[in-house]
Amino acid sequence: MLEVRAVGKTFGGVIALRDVSTRVCRGEVTCVLGDNGAGKSTLIKILSGMHAPDSGEYLLDGAPAAFTSPRDAMDQGIATVYQDLAMIPLMSVWRNFFLGSEPVLGRGPFRRFDVARARRVVREELRSMGIDIRDVDQPMGTLSGGERQSVAIARAVHFGARVLILDEPTSALGVKQAGVVLRYIAQARDRGLGVVLITHNPHHAYPIGDRFLLLNRGTSLGEYGKAGITREELTSLMAGGAELERLAHELDRGEPPGPAYP
């Protein structure tokens, strides 16, 4: 339903992305994997209409599309969790949640923000993610890192109608919350949404991904279907697993630890 062909993006003299192609299909999860600075976030920002690609094509349902702002993408049902452009720190949680898609009541000049509904929805959505927020009026900037990220994810899940794009959604989350997010993604996929997921955690990527796009230094190292790759291959491609095991042994000094304070 969404496809990019040979897109590239340059920031001044910096070539962040070059000749990358991929597509997002209904009911599939596309994982974008790669080192730091590989250009994953840049690709995502192109998909979500945040950046216009400098070269290459963007096809939506087979027809060329040119989004001039994230608004256009949202209007097509594409919802995104950005890695660094999260939220407005001074605004309250519920205002942030509904920013850009405020629920309204009444009509004509009396059309107004349905505040009661907004607060209720936010509280419910967060609670179902395992985040029990004290006060939805708290300014976003005073939430903990994971709480902030949870709000962004809940928001995208709430508004994502056709495509869900998630840039390292679980990086600041606890194990429990991360699990919930993965389950959300699975649910969205099962409802027929296309999902794009960026993660550095092979334990998260493999179980849920249907298709893996590997980026390195701004270029594509290839795209693999789940059938074409085993968990071990994937993990080693991400320079993980084996190395981590080795590391574990290296670190494990087996010394008697100091006294514990229960």
Place this chain on the structure above:
Amino acid sequence: MLEVRAVGKTFGGVIALRDVSTRVCRGEVTCVLGDNGAGKSTLIKILSGMHAPDSGEYLLDGAPAAFTSPRDAMDQGIATVYQDLAMIPLMSVWRNFFLGSEPVLGRGPFRRFDVARARRVVREELRSMGIDIRDVDQPMGTLSGGERQSVAIARAVHFGARVLILDEPTSALGVKQAGVVLRYIAQARDRGLGVVLITHNPHHAYPIGDRFLLLNRGTSLGEYGKAGITREELTSLMAGGAELERLAHELDRGEPPGPAYP
């Protein structure tokens, strides 16, 4: 060498931390674990002098200490990587790296920032973390999330003389870079530094941690030495492992994936 007894912190009406005690010893890694919003970052900010605790005691080498700013803590050799207070987006990478501890050349009125050295050091430190930055003059705000985090870690490692405090240092890092960071932590520990590490990843926490402090909703669930807890117990305490396995099966639909684009 560093100890807090029954510290608490309240932000207006929000009680973020209550009655938490722990200590940091030479050559040991203390892992702080807990759900999102449990108060881990708040505890860290108290340790690093960013917040003054509302109650409880702060002991440095056994003597009560009252830091009024992070500067005081840094002067005692305590270096911190914050979760959200990373860097100055508009400043270049090398300026950010040496902020607050600029290397100088010359003396008296001719004392000046040793720019050449600063640039060289930054480039080297980052390269040894596996981050190959294009241009140390690039403004911090244009780096990728992982690159930014790497700079913060490299900075703390470079300046941490006695205690190293790391708040979710590996959250945005690739597997390879995360491995490097863990190795750094091990090296620092071996050099006799005390390390405080926050992480949500049990695979990172267990191999390297000597002592585990568990926080939940602002209070301590207890502190365990490595001897007092197995990897499985720790993982399950973090609500991880088992749940994740179950999740993996749940997500793994075993369907044939779509065509791959190599």
Place this chain on the structure above:
Amino acid sequence: MTVADERLARTGAARRLLVRPELGAMVGAVAVFAFFASQSATFRSIEGVANWLDPASTLGIMAVAIALLMIGGEFDLSAGVLTGTTGLITVILATRYGLSVWTAMLVSLAAALLVGFLNGLIVVRTGLPSFIVTLGTFLMLQGVNLGVTKALTGTVQVGGLRGAEGYEGARAVLAGTFPAGGTDFRVAVLWWLGVTALATWVLMRTRAGNRIFAVGGDARAARAAGVPAERTKIALFMTTAVAAWLVGSILALRFTSVQANSGIGQEFVYIIAAVIGGCLLTGGYGSAIGAAIGAVIFGMADKGIVFAGWDADWFTFFLGAMLLLATLANRLVRRYAEEVRR
């Protein structure tokens, strides 16, 4: 669970009120009022109140509009001189070109909207700071006001609106008085209350309000969330221009003549009132009621010194001290409120 979350200190309902950003400004206002009321009996009399509410009301209309703009992260330095421009257009058209006052006002409204639109367009298109762009329009309008007035009339002021068609009606609506409590208040006071109420409603209870906070808080993040940031900002500049037109018309109808340099220097008074009322200069935070109260604080301090009969040479000294104290009181209350909640 949230109702009785153990991680929340108790907060009484009365104390919860304190957290409204306006309350700090309110306390500042009460302090200034109490101070001058103790200094001068006339100040606290109903005539005195009507007197200092009069300039506070026109200032307040502008301060509220500027507050919206500042919450949206922008400045408008051309707003003050635009009140003069609109007044001049209205008076010149009504007296020299025989238009009725109402038609002349419509034309000047169109001109104001155009200026606001251009301000906004240049800001969003070029990405220059609005401080510089509107400084440019400020200077240019100032030149136009003087140059055109001189060219058309040979003097630096135009007058004679009293004789124009429709003057009485327009004056009654915009510049008349209404009796209350035994004295006459200016209708501008009602306009001011209306504008404040409308702006508060927009800010707190509409989509537009949410978007204004967002573009001021972080324009990039707002755009990423799907807020049409450019449109929002242009609309804010146009709103400010409409307020300038309203105030310009009120003053023109009231004095029936307009000077070519009128409104110059007022742009900063508007910003000051908004900041006293709790708006952040960096955007993303503030309230319309706060700005309205900020205007009252400024108006009271400004007039109170005269009522108290202090030495005119030291006027600005007292004014500065008053403003500083009022803002400090505001800040202290806000801090206390934050202790109480959040």
Place this chain on the structure above:
Amino acid sequence: MTVADERLARTGAARRLLVRPELGAMVGAVAVFAFFASQSATFRSIEGVANWLDPASTLGIMAVAIALLMIGGEFDLSAGVLTGTTGLITVILATRYGLSVWTAMLVSLAAALLVGFLNGLIVVRTGLPSFIVTLGTFLMLQGVNLGVTKALTGTVQVGGLRGAEGYEGARAVLAGTFPAGGTDFRVAVLWWLGVTALATWVLMRTRAGNRIFAVGGDARAARAAGVPAERTKIALFMTTAVAAWLVGSILALRFTSVQANSGIGQEFVYIIAAVIGGCLLTGGYGSAIGAAIGAVIFGMADKGIVFAGWDADWFTFFLGAMLLLATLANRLVRRYAEEVRR
């Protein structure tokens, strides 16, 4: 590897120069110069250059200091009136109390430092925006200038410095002229170049500079990194005060008399020059050279309009248009430069 990173587009050495923030301002300056040089032969003559460099130099000294402060994230609205205050103190002490000019200048320096220190202290302690705090000191100083001058002399101006002890020496150092290219330039030009060079060195090559950028970019993050944010900010306010003292002394020595309202309104001109020179109003970005060039652009536009003989009524119109165009040129160049690198 970084030398030939495949992820970097090629950049020539000449093009690299373009990225300096000053170059945009430079292009604006060249454009304004070229424009007026084509309009008026006197403007481009050496006398003409000496003419417009004269106001640009005093403005430039202040603009550079204000630029440092703005990079550090703060404003100082009291800087303009402080030039008047220091001048008044010097002249009153030297003429009414028989102090030598040098001693009088030392006393006024101490007073300026005190004002700067208090500005800074109030800002960092109360957490109020510096816009409001220095607005307060601006108004208060304005009142003090007028009130004290009136009380001591009965008029709104003091003069007669010419007869004071040490006048000639002080004048030669601060307000004299030096010949160059067949005409006389003001020594203030040298001071301005010196101040700009010093400020640039501090910003780019010292610890203090790094910290100034940091506190302006994000004060909380800077504090977390161990920057003594409060001390840095107070030092910046005091630096601005010293610059105001320098300019105040230059003007007092040159004109031998000071009016009680001198310097009022200049505070915004300083900010404007700094912004034209590329400083961000929100802090954390800018350059001293840029501010110095901003002052030249302002000075050229200001005097160029007079040289070109355009109607004084339209003066501000042309000034506004010039400023807007110069800043736009600046911005375009900067964009192009960013295309080239980064």
Place this chain on the structure above:
Amino acid sequence: SGPAGQGGGEPAAAPPPAAEAATFAVITHAGSGDAFWDVVKNGAEAAAKRYGVTVNYQGDGDPARQSQLIDQAVSQKVDGVVVSMANPDALKEAVGKAVAAGIPVITINSGGDRSREFGAITHIGQSEDVAGRGAGEKLRAEGVTKLLCVIHEAGNVGLDQRCKGATDGLGGTVERLQVDVGNLADATSKIKARLQSDTSVDGVLALNPAVAVAARDAIADGGSKARLATFDLSADVVAAVRDGEILFAVDQQQYLQGWLPITFLTLYRDNLNTVGGGLPVNTGPGFVTKDNAAQVAELAQSGTR
């Protein structure tokens, strides 16, 4: 008679050819848009048209900037400079430079006592405090004992001198009030506030026609009995004088302060004439009262009174 001042001989030595139109610079101590000085400008420009010369009018209240404007005129080698010296000390150097460059200088309005010393060929008009004294005396004659002098620009030397002159002329109490001329609603309510809080004030002296209108409203609104007088004219002021709402308007006939120096400079240039023999040429003070308001009304409307 020969030209006054040190540098006077030079232009005589080389009188410019009549074919080339002369350029005169008029540099005053008020920014553009000021009601009083605008009439001066109109006068100078009308004279320029009449004599076929060019006049470049500039003004700035800051003496530093005013002296820079003089420097600029000298650089441009104008054929004559007209300058108002509200702060003579500050202009001494710049005027001296003009005189040394052989440019004839005429001072207008204020600074008459230093005019000769600086080398100007003559002075036209009288200082603000003479005008102020005239207003004060006239108000005393009307029985005013406590006068409110409304200053619309804090620290402005000219306004201060007017108030001081009024103090001398009145002999009674004169209190000052600061208002902002850019905000008339504010000026009205401040004057009203003062009249409400101090009912013993029985006279108001405005220094600007727009402020006079504001003061008229304030007196009417506040139900005060204070008598109002003002400096300078506008159509509204003349109408108010005619209706008896304003007692009188001090009229320095400043049109002449623009017209005459251009005339004198032209004569000096073409014929080396000087006027006044070192004594100032007075242009006022005149007064517009109920009696002559009707005649002046038209003229004020067109910006020549």
